[in-house]
Amino acid sequence: MKNKKVITTNDISSSQHIGKLIFQLQRLERNPRAFGEAGTLTPSEIHAVDAIGEDGNILMSQLAERLGVTKGAITQVISKLEKKGITFRATHPEDSRAVLISLTEKGEIAFRAHMELHAQFNQKLREELSLDEIAIFEKCIKTFTSLLNRENERKSK
Amino acid sequence: MKNKKVITTNDISSSQHIGKLIFQLQRLERNPRAFGEAGTLTPSEIHAVDAIGEDGNILMSQLAERLGVTKGAITQVISKLEKKGITFRATHPEDSRAVLISLTEKGEIAFRAHMELHAQFNQKLREELSLDEIAIFEKCIKTFTSLLNRENERKSK
DNA sequence: ATTAAATAGTTTAGATGGTATACTACATGT
DNA sequence: ACATGTAGTATACCATCTAAACTATTTAAT
Numbered sequence: 316m317k318n319k320k321v322i323t324t325n326d327i328s329s330s331q332h333i334g335k336l337i338f339q340l341q342r343l344e345r346n347p348r349a350f351g352e353a354g355t356l357t358p359s360e361i362h363a364v365d366a367i368g369e370d371g372n373i374l375m376s377q378l379a380e381r382l383g384v385t386k387g388a389i390t391q392v393i394s395k396l397e398k399k400g401i402t403f404r405a406t407h408p409e410d411s412r413a414v415l416i417s418l419t420e421k422g423e424i425a426f427r428a429h430m431e432l433h434a435q436f437n438q439k440l441r442e443e444l445s446l447d448e449i450a451i452f453e454k455c456i457k458t459f460t461s462l463l464n465r466e467n468e469r470k471s472k
Numbered sequence: 473m474k475n476k477k478v479i480t481t482n483d484i485s486s487s488q489h490i491g492k493l494i495f496q497l498q499r500l501e502r503n504p505r506a507f508g509e510a511g512t513l514t515p516s517e518i519h520a521v522d523a524i525g526e527d528g529n530i531l532m533s534q535l536a537e538r539l540g541v542t543k544g545a546i547t548q549v550i551s552k553l554e555k556k557g558i559t560f561r562a563t564h565p566e567d568s569r570a571v572l573i574s575l576t577e578k579g580e581i582a583f584r585a586h587m588e589l590h591a592q593f594n595q596k597l598r599e600e601l602s603l604d605e606i607a608i609f610e611k612c613i614k615t616f617t618s619l620l621n622r623e624n625e626r627k628s629k
Numbered sequence: 630a631t632t633a634a635a636t637a638g639t640t641t642a643g644a645t646g647g648t649a650t651a652c653t654a655c656a657t658g659t
Numbered sequence: 660a661c662a663t664g665t666a667g668t669a670t671a672c673c674a675t676c677t678a679a680a681c682t683a684t685t686t687a688a689t
Contacts, residue, residue: 332613337497339620342540344498345645345676359646375667383499388647390668412655412666436619443615448608452616455609456489458600462593463496502647502674516675532638545676547639569637569684 353425354399361429363392364401364418368426372417374407401425510558510582518586520549521558521575525583529574531564558582 344358356364359382366381367373373381379389393416396402401422407413418426441449504514513521516539523538524530530538536546550573553559558579564570575583598606 332610332617336613336617336620337501338540339617339624340494340497341501342624343620344494347645357645376665383495384646385648386667387649387669391646394668407666410656410666414667436623439619440616443619444612448612451605451608452612453489455601455605455612456493459597459609460489460493460496462596462600463493463500466593467496467499504674514674533636541675542677543638544640544678548675551639564637567637567685571638 350425350428353401353421353428356399356401356425359392360396360399360401361425363389363396364422364425365429367402367416367418368423368430372405372415375414375416378416396422507582507585510578510585511556513556513558513582516549517553517556517558518582520546520553521579521582522586524559524573524575525580525587529562529572532571532573535573553579 347355347357348361349355350361362382363378366378370377375389375393376386378393379386382389393402393404397404399421400419402416403419405415405417407415444452501515504512505518506512507518519539520535523535527534532546532550533543535550536543539546550559550561554561556578557576559573560576562572562574564572601609
């Protein structure tokens with residue numbers, strides 16, 4: 316039987332906060348969600364919708380790059396979205412191998428519902444934090460992310 | 473063909489930073505990793521090791537609660553860890569239904585290697601951010617997490 | 630004491646989301 | 660013209676989770 320904390324240094328506390336953040340993020344990323352008239356979409360589906368929505372239309376391979384997954388994974392998620400009537404494929408006019416993905420009307424609804432969700436979340440955050448705090452928060456997130464990115468790059472070599 | 477940004481408000485930028493953070497976190501959470509002599513563990517395995525390591529020993533159901541998954545999921549991950557020689561089961565002395573999980577020597581090695589990884593990461597973060605910034609960062613993370621938590625709770629009702 | 634209900638953990642089928650690999654079809658450079 | 664490269668797809672497999680049915684044990688009610 317041990318004590319709860321074997322090592323006690325001031326860096327543990329920040330780890331704990333970040334740990335809880337990761338916990339909640341993962342929890343959020345595990346469940347499907349309803350997007351208005353567009354119906355229920357899984358996390359990976361809405362991520363794809365988000366990327367397509369921001370670009371207007373996008374190649375399969377660009378989507379793979381952007382979401383950090385293989386082309387095979389994209390084929391699967393797009394096929395599901397197509398079946399749900401959220402996206403549609405079109406052959407690229409100058410390269411018949413390439414496939415351009417776009418949002419249907421229903422897809423646009425899902426996209427806007429998702430944007431709205433984010434906007435609401437950001438507003439809640441602004442209600443609880445000052446502008447200065449948010450500015451620093453963003454800087455820290457950027458630093459944190461680039462450290463994480465370096466970590467991920469290092470590992471994938 | 474649309475413009476890259478349909479809507480441009482100042483809350484978009486913070487979304488983008490957070491989006492990238494989530495992207496990198498998920499990327500990190502997708503790949504197994506080597507923990508010294510203890511061998512390679514998948515993300516969910518090291519999460520379990522972490523929780524057990526901090527408590528010394530823990531019941532299956534406590535572990536499920538702590539990791540935010542069902543008991544069935546815990547049974548599965550612990551069975552894998554046991555097969556790898558990282559953890560072992562013991563019957564609770566006062567309730568023969570209950571099972572206490574503990575780390576083996578090898579499990580302790582994995583736990584310490586993981587702690588070390590976190591400590592190194594925190595140190596890098598401290599090199600790039602001031603103490604004041606870190607303090608605000610932690611406050612923001614806490615706020616952000618509790619908002620996320622509320623969101624998750626709302627949904628699971 | 631008996632018995633019903635609650636609780637701890639396990640098992641298993643199926644959902645989700647990813648990879649690796651082999652494949653088809655098309656494009657491009659020499 | 661032909662070898663090589665590239666875009667996307669299909670498929671087998673892996674990791675992780677849930678839900679639901681199950682066993683075994685404990686607790687509570689009468």
